[in-house]
Amino acid sequence: MAIPAAERPQVLVPEKVSPDGLALLQKTLDVHEKKGLTPEKLLEIIGDYEALIVRSETKVTETLLKAAKKLKVVARAGVGVDNVDVPAATKLGIIVVNSPAGNINAAAEQTIALMMSTARYTTEAAASMKASKWERSKFVGTELKGKTLAIIGLGKVGFTVARIAKGFGMTVIAYDPYANQAIADAQNITVYASLHDCLKLGDYVTVHTPLMPATRGMIGTKELEAMKPTAKILNVGRGGVIDEPALLEALEAGKLAGAGLDVFTSEPPAADSVASKLVAHPAVVATPHLGASTKEAQENVSIDVCEQVIAILGGELPRSAVNAPIILPEEYRTLQPFVNLVERIGSLYSQHYGAKQQSGFRTTFDLSYEGAIASLGTTKPLFAALVKGLVAPVSDINVNVVNAELVAKERGFLINEQRSREHVEEGFASFITLRARTSRSASHSRVQESKEQPVEQIIQGYVSANTPYISRVDRFRTNFVPQGNLLICRNIDRAGKIGYVGSQLGKHGVNINFMSVAPLQKEHEGTQGDEALMILGIDKPVGEDIVKGLIGDEGVLEARVVTLAA
Numbered sequence: 001m002a003i004p005a006a007e008r009p010q011v012l013v014p015e016k017v018s019p020d021g022l023a024l025l026q027k028t029l030d031v032h033e034k035k036g037l038t039p040e041k042l043l044e045i046i047g048d049y050e051a052l053i054v055r056s057e058t059k060v061t062e063t064l065l066k067a068a069k070k071l072k073v074v075a076r077a078g079v080g081v082d083n084v085d086v087p088a089a090t091k092l093g094i095i096v097v098n099s100p101a102g103n104i105n106a107a108a109e110q111t112i113a114l115m116m117s118t119a120r121y122t123t124e125a126a127a128s129m130k131a132s133k134w135e136r137s138k139f140v141g142t143e144l145k146g147k148t149l150a151i152i153g154l155g156k157v158g159f160t161v162a163r164i165a166k167g168f169g170m171t172v173i174a175y176d177p178y179a180n181q182a183i184a185d186a187q188n189i190t191v192y193a194s195l196h197d198c199l200k201l202g203d204y205v206t207v208h209t210p211l212m213p214a215t216r217g218m219i220g221t222k223e224l225e226a227m228k229p230t231a232k233i234l235n236v237g238r239g240g241v242i243d244e245p246a247l248l249e250a251l252e253a254g255k256l257a258g259a260g261l262d263v264f265t266s267e268p269p270a271a272d273s274v275a276s277k278l279v280a281h282p283a284v285v286a287t288p289h290l291g292a293s294t295k296e297a298q299e300n301v302s303i304d305v306c307e308q309v310i311a312i313l314g315g316e317l318p319r320s321a322v323n324a325p326i327i328l329p330e331e332y333r334t335l336q337p338f339v340n341l342v343e344r345i346g347s348l349y350s351q352h353y354g355a356k357q358q359s360g361f362r363t364t365f366d367l368s369y370e371g372a373i374a375s376l377g378t379t380k381p382l383f384a385a386l387v388k389g390l391v392a393p394v395s396d397i398n399v400n401v402v403n404a405e406l407v408a409k410e411r412g413f414l415i416n417e418q419r420s421r422e423h424v425e426e427g428f429a430s431f432i433t434l435r436a437r438t439s440r441s442a443s444h445s446r447v448q449e450s451k452e453q454p455v456e457q458i459i460q461g462y463v464s465a466n467t468p469y470i471s472r473v474d475r476f477r478t479n480f481v482p483q484g485n486l487l488i489c490r491n492i493d494r495a496g497k498i499g500y501v502g503s504q505l506g507k508h509g510v511n512i513n514f515m516s517v518a519p520l521q522k523e524h525e526g527t528q529g530d531e532a533l534m535i536l537g538i539d540k541p542v543g544e545d546i547v548k549g550l551i552g553d554e555g556v557l558e559a560r561v562v563t564l565a566a
């Protein structure tokens with residue numbers, strides 16, 4: 001029986017969203033399309049609505065969410081949820097959903113369009129003709145065939161760009177310390193371990209990382225200087241990954257030949273801002289954030305999020321919830337401390353070892369639960385916590401129990417879980433151990449020496465009084481709480497090392513909050529040289545230059561900074 005119009009839940013759509021999805025809603029819901037609302041007007045009417053569907057322009061602030069007394073879901077018809085205050089929505093019990101895959105192809109094709117346009121001066125030539133000119137000799141371009149495309153951020157969009165670029169006869173290389181090696185190998189893409197090495201080879205460089213603290217400004221003056229002066233750079237990811245002032249300076253100084261930009265730090269760019277100077281620069285082809293603006297992509301994302309709105313309002317779980325919990329309320333008491341531990345183990349692994357991965361290598365993870373934890377009915381939240389920990393330092397995807405398996409598959413993680421009720425050391429109820437085995441992937445192993453041994457990395461932890469502890473890192477036994485900024489150094493176990501690191505950090509105004517010196521596990525003593533691990537809790541993250549300064553004869557063999565939740 002049809003629900004009378006007056007009783008239907010109301011859905012507000014304040015931006016242009018494709019009618020294909022909205023038509024699904026109109027069968028049971030009351031859909032109000034109201035474009036061009038001011039923030040004040042939106043605040044005034046939001047209290048009437050159970051669902052809000054937006055793209056990237058509507059700012060879904062905490063104030064708006066608090067005024068939305070009936071709101072159950074915010075649906076982002078696209079990927080990025082930068083315009084939605086997700087933590088505020090979570091606190092208020094409002095589900096945020098998005099469409100992580102609906103516009104990948106559109107973004108990739110827009111990247112290719114900008115690359116072609118910078119290669120053949122298409123936009124300038126078209127403008128010149130509209131001005132009644134016929135300037136054939138002014139617009140002599142270069143071909144993509146035989147050129148090298150360097151992809152920074154080899155995820156969903158990056159791989160799609162790679163596939164199309166191969167069709168042009170381009171050589172594709174990439175920098176992404178967390179790339180899915182199996183797909184990279186299958187597509188014959190060489191993944192470089194150093195950003196600098198990758199940048200210097202590119203005739204075109206295209207940026208497809210999310211905007212996060214680690215990627216904000218990652219292409220700055222130094223990186224632009226590493227590029228060929230004839231190279232061109234493209235950004236259809238997020239404004240801010242390329243430092244805008246540095247890019248303008250490089251173009252003005254002739255250190256770079258051109259740029260194709262779809263995204264900016266502030267959209268639309270303010271008059272007289274650096275971004276608007278970039279838009280006006282003759283060597284720049286700029287588009288107003290059109291990456292997802294195709295009929296097909298808009299249909300995809302609209303249908304995807306509208307189906308999820310119907311599911312949520314009908315009491316079901318959506319498939320792409322940005323803020324779905326990892327643990328259900330009834331599991332919270334037993335599982336939360338272990339979820340917290342596993343997430344930190346994953347994040348520690350990703351930051352400590354991730355950047356060491358190289359082209360042609362694959363990692364398999366074994367997550368083992370020993371002791372009381374092995375008797376738990378479900379380990380799904382622990383699996384999700386590991387995936388979340390592994391990807392959080394490098395991705396803006398919010399991993400939860402609903403999407404963890406899919407995210408793991410997409411990123412090429414092979415994760416095995418093992419339970420054992422025995423083998424727990426005296427005094428501990430449970431241990432959780434992550435063993436990561438990195439070996440050459442099949443396509444590379446054929447041409448490599450068969451004697452090569454897989455490398456195994458181990459991180460082990462336990463929970464005591466609801467606090468997570470790390471008890472082992474590789475062959476070193478330790479005991480520290482994994483939180484905040486950590487500096488992890490491997491050193492020759494000899495007097496003076498701690499003093500040297502402490503004094504170097506002191507010189508740069510870095511305070512040490514705690515220190516744990518980790519000797520070799522008993523079974524490794526005397527077998528693997530006199531090494532130890534030094535784990536320092538520091539009051540702020542330190543840069544690459546300081547870390548490099550710690551390595552050497554006087555100092556340590558290896559040092560790495562890891563940032564975990566407080």
Ligand SMILES: NC(=O)c1ccc[n+]([C@@H]2O[C@H](COP(=O)([O-])OP(=O)(O)OC[C@H]3O[C@@H](n4cnc5c(N)ncnc54)[C@H](O)[C@@H]3O)[C@@H](O)[C@H]2O)c1
Nearest residue numbers: 080107153154155156157176178209210236237291292394
């Ligand atoms: N312009 C548009 O309209 C438009 C459309 C779609 C997507 N996007 C944006 O494009 C970006 C990429 O989207 P996606 O779906 O491919 O995301 P994704 O998560 O699939 O891929 C991102 C990749 O970046 C890598 N990465 C993270 N940190 C890195 C670092 N420091 N150095 C090198 N690589 C790093 C990750 O490992 C991952 O492989 C997102 O920011 C998305 O919002 C823009």
Ligand SMILES: O=C(O)[C@H](O)COP(=O)(O)O
Nearest residue numbers: 055056077078079080292
């Ligand atoms: O994050 C996204 O999905 C893209 O940047 C597209 O944003 P849009 O929906 O505002 O075009």
